[in-house]
Amino acid sequence: MANRRSITRAFLWLAVLVGGPLLGAKLFDLLVLAGAWSAHPPASLAMMPYGKAWPVDTGVFFIPFSAAMMIAGFGALAAGWRTPWRYRWMLCLPSIGILLLLILTVVAFWPMNAALYHHGIHSPKDTITDAQSIVMAKQWVALDWLRILGATAAFVAPLRALTLPWPQNDAPKDPPVVRALLVLVLGGIAAFIVWFVSNI
Template sequence: MTRRENITKAFLWLAVLVGGPLLGAKLFDLIVLAGAWSAHPPHSLAMMPYGKAWPVDTGVFFIPFSAAMLIAAFGALAAGWTTPWRYRWLLCVPSLGILALLVLTVIAFWPMNAALWYHGIASPRDTISDAESVAMARQWVELDWVRVAGAAAAFV
């Protein structure tokens, strides 16, 4: 086995070892955490996992694991670039998919998280109405299912 093949396999193993817990945590986040805070907005928004009352910031887990997944996917793609196309496309799809999901997270989810959080705690920075919070929470959950499906596809 060549050095390049070993490097490709190492990156693929890293993707599996990081992707499994990442996908499991994302499912937990969607079903349990988001299920609680999005149940009856705007009142349930106070249950969002942010602020002093929440012992752990979910970003402490998701940001490094997502970065590791991105590195693993693009590392495998770079190391396996010389493989025949029938294999290389299997390295391209997760790399581009993970990148797209991270862009979606920054562009769509981070602003929604902030808007919903500010509304839930009645912050002076609140910019949405109760009706908008209901619609936004619903949209957040729908988009998060897209994120989970994309993460599952990349993991597979």
């Protein structure tokens, strides 16, 4: 039990140390960068941080930090899986939270980023009108507040878990059906991560 506790706490510390800068950068991205390019579309779309005018893409920061957060989250969850649910739910938030945020990014933000960027630079790939760009920019900002809330939960939950005493009792072993479902879920998560990395 001592080894599991030490490993879990190490992963929780990693989640806190990565989650703090990740949350801060996400706030900066929304309030400063997105605040600029979404201010008066379509003219302001020229300030989107992509293309030759921006030597560093924001993904260069967010992707490694998100990957580290997933490793920390799933590491803590795996090491602390036998803890009671009153404690284990705090181990679920960083891993599942970041995973859901990555899925939201792929499903909603990647298509909007591409559409807004192409419209802003008057690309041949442009598929939206000026009016649609205004609506889409507002939707982007509104949805990004969900990412802020998710990043906050993924940072606060491991911090809270670190301040609580380690549970003295183990949870009962999961039945075979639950373990089989966990294997399927972990396989699906691994497949999504491989797909995500290959499409960056």
